[in-house]
Amino acid sequence: MLIALPPDAAPTLTIQSSSEENMALPGPLAIAPQPEGFLRNSEGEIIGGAFVPAQETLPFAKPVLELEEVGTVRGMRLARLTFYPVRPSDEQLQVTREIEADLSFGMADTAVFQTDSIAADTAPFQQTLAGLVANPAQLQGEIRPAAALSALSVTTNETAVIEVNETGITAVTYNDLAAAGFPVSSVNPAGMKLTRGGAEIALEWLGDGDAQFVPGESFRFYARPWFNRWSENDFYLLTTGGGSLRMGAQAGPTNGLPAGTLRQTLLLDENRYYTSDWVGRDGDRWIWDELALPGNETGQYDFSLESVNSGATAELTLWLRGANQSGANPDHKVTVKMNGVSLGDILWDGKTDKTAILPVPAAALQTGNNLQLSLPGVSAGALDKVWLDAFQVTYTRGSGAAAGQVQAAGETSSRQYSVTLASTGGAAVYDVTAPGAPVRLTGITVNGAAVSWGDATAGTREYLVVSDAVLLAPARVRMATPLRTTAVTGADYVIIAPAAFMPALTPLINLRQSQGLTVALEDVQAIYDAYGGGQPTPEAIRDFLADVYGRWSPAPTYVLLVGDGTNDPKQYKPDTRRTWIPPYLADVDPWLGEVAADNRFVTVDGADLLPDMLLGRLPVNSLAEARVVVNKIVRYETDPFFGDWNSKVLFVTDDPDSAGDFIAESDRLIDKFISAPWSAGRAYLNPPGGMDRDEVYTTVMSRWNAGQGLVVYNGHSSIHQWGAERLLHLDDVAGLNNNGRLPVVLQMTCFTGAFQEPFWDTLDEALLRQEGGGAVAVCGATG
Structure with a gap:
C-alpha cells in the first residue's frame, strides 16, 4: 500500500489489535538459493547460487506490518506500508489473519488535497499519485531547491576550453587562443586562470611582465589527463579576471649530490571487449583480452620500453578478473613469462578481481618485450576463464636518449639525476609530484645531450624533463559554448539537443507553445561546459536538470533528449556510432549489470530513484532523422x-x-x-x-x-x-x-x-x- 506523507510528518505506526496463530511444520523450512548473477555484495561482486545455512538469521524475517519511506516525487513524500501475514519462525509459521493499526503523522493538522489548487508545474504528478496512494488528502509538498551543485564553471564569452589527451608539459600560444576566438588583445595575462574539474591549475607564463598578451607569448601547464569513460580528451578551462595560480620555482643544482636512479612506469591498456557486468580498475567496462581453458589458453602482448637499464630489476603489475567459478578453490591459475623468463604463477578464486605485482629479474626486460600469459589449469581437466584488464611495467631508466618528454620518479633521499634528450634546446625540469601545482627547477645543467639536476628534498619526487622540441600542443582549443537558458527563469518543457539537430525542432517547439507550455531549448555542449567542465558526461546533464528544477518557476515537468548515445562513447570499436547525448548507464539489470537507465537524469529531489520530471529521448543520429521523428509527432497531434x-x-x-x-x-x-x-x-x-x-x-x-x-x-x-x-x-x-x-x-x-x-x-x-x-x-x- 502506498502512503502519502505530509512534508513535515514524523510517522509512527502502532498496532492496536491482531489475530494470530502458530502453525507447526514438520521441520525447518528449506531456504531456496539466491539466483545466480542476481545480487551483488558491497564490493560489487556478483553473488548467488548458495543456500543460506539454516542456523543463520532468516534474510526475510520481517515485522507483521512495516512502514518504509520510499522517496520523494516533486516534493511529495511517499511511503510503503507492507503487511506480512505469514512469517517463518523456527519450525512453525506465524500467521496473522486480522490486524488493526494506527498511522500517525505526528502533526496537529494536515492540509487537505484540493485538485483545483495544485501548482501547474506539479499537477501531472499530483493528480496521478492521488489515484495511487491510500490517503490522497495528505498528498502535499513543494519543490525544493537542489543541494548546492559542484558547478565547475559558469561559462562566459571569455572562457576557452583547452582539450588535451597526453600527459606532459603543454604549451598554449597566443595564436592558439586567437584562432579559437579568445579575446587575447584585451586580456591581462596576470588575470588568466586555468582550472580542471573546478580546481585551479598552476600555469607558467612565458612572456614579459606587462598587462598585454601579444604574439610570441605563451603559457605552459602540466596536463595529466584524468580517465573518464566518455571522452579520450581531458578538459581545462581558461578564464579571465582576478588573480591566478602560477608555477613555483625551486633551486635544482647538482651541488655534488650522489648520483641517483630514475624509475619510469609504462601503463598498457587496450579496450577490445565490453563487459556490462564488471567494472575495471579505472571505472571503465572494457577489457583487453579473454583467456579460456580450453580454447584461447595463451595470450601474447608485445610492448616497447625506452632506455631500459637491464642491470636493474623491474616490477610488473597485472590487473586480472576471474570470469568463471567452479567448485575448486582456487579455480584460476595464470602463468606469467616475460621474454621467455618465468615470473611465476598467479592463483585466486571466484569471479573476483586480482591485482598481482611480480618482480622482474635483471636482464629480463629489453627494449622490445613480450609478455605471455597462459592458463595451465589448476588441475587436470579444469575449466578456467580469465580477463586481462591492463598491465604496467615499472623499470629503472638507462642512459639512452629520449625521443619525447621524460617523466620519472626519483629516490627517497637527496640525489642528482641525469636524462639524455635528443634535443636540449630550451631544456627544463619540473617537479610534478603535485600535478596541479608543479614546480620548475632552476640551476639545472645542460652538458651536450645530458640534462642534469639535483634535489635535496626528502621523499620520492616525480620529475618531468622537457625541451622546446617536445612540448605538447593541445588536442584542441575552442571557446566554451554559452548557455542559451541563462536568462530563463521558468519552463514547463526542456529540450536538450546538439546544435546540429536544433533546426529540426522548431515545429515541435511551436506545437508545445501552442498547447500552453513554456519551452526552453538548451545546447548539450553548453551543459557539458557549464556543468561538466567540458566533460561530455551524463552527470553534467543531470546537474543541469537538478539546478533548473530547483531554481526555475515553473520547474520543468517534461524533458526531451534529442540524440542517440552508446555504451562505447570513445568508439573503441571502429564501427561504433557517435554518441550525441550519452545514455545514463547504471547497474540496474540483475543479469546484464549495466544498461541505459535514463530515468536517473531526472531523479533530482531526494536520494531516491523516483523521477521528478517526465523524460523521453529521440534516439536520432542525423538532422534528417530528427526531422522525420519530429514531423511524425507534430502531424500525429495536429493532423490525425x-x-x-x-x-x-x-x-x-x-x-x-x-x-x-x-x-x-x-x-x-x-x-x-x-x-x-x-x-x-x-x-x-x-x-x-x-x-x-x-x-x-x-x-x-x-x-x-x-x-x-x-x-x-x-x-x-x-x-x-x-x-x-x-x-x-x-x-x-x-x-x-x-x-x-x-x-x-x-x-x-x-x-x-x-x-x-x-x-x-x-x-x-x-x-x-x-x-x-x-x-x-x-x-x-x-x-
Missing part, C-alpha cells in the same frame, strides 16, 4: 488521420513458457482496461491450437498498416525482434506503411529499447525513425 483506427488496440504475445503465461497476462490487461470505445485485437502465438508464427506475423503487419491506436506486446525479445520465432523483426519495419495512423507501442519484454547498443539499430529505434509509418512513440526495455 480520420477513422476509428485510434480506438483499436492490438495485443501480441509470445507463446507461454517457464518465464510466464504471456497470453493469460495479455487477457488480464484486456479485461481490466479495454472497454468501449476501445476495442481489442489479438495476435497470440499459441501452436498447435492457436495461431502459428506466420499467422501472428501476418496479423501484426496487416492490422498495423490498417491503423492501431496502441500496440501491446508481451513475451520474449532480442534487440531486433519479438519472440524467437521472429513475430516482428527490424527488417519488417520498412514494410510498415501505416502513414499517419501511428500507434503508441508498449512492450513488456527485453532489449527492444536498448538504444545504447553501439553497432545496431534496435527494433524500437527503427519503429520511431521509420518515415511514412512505424510508431509515434515506443516504450521498451534497455535490458
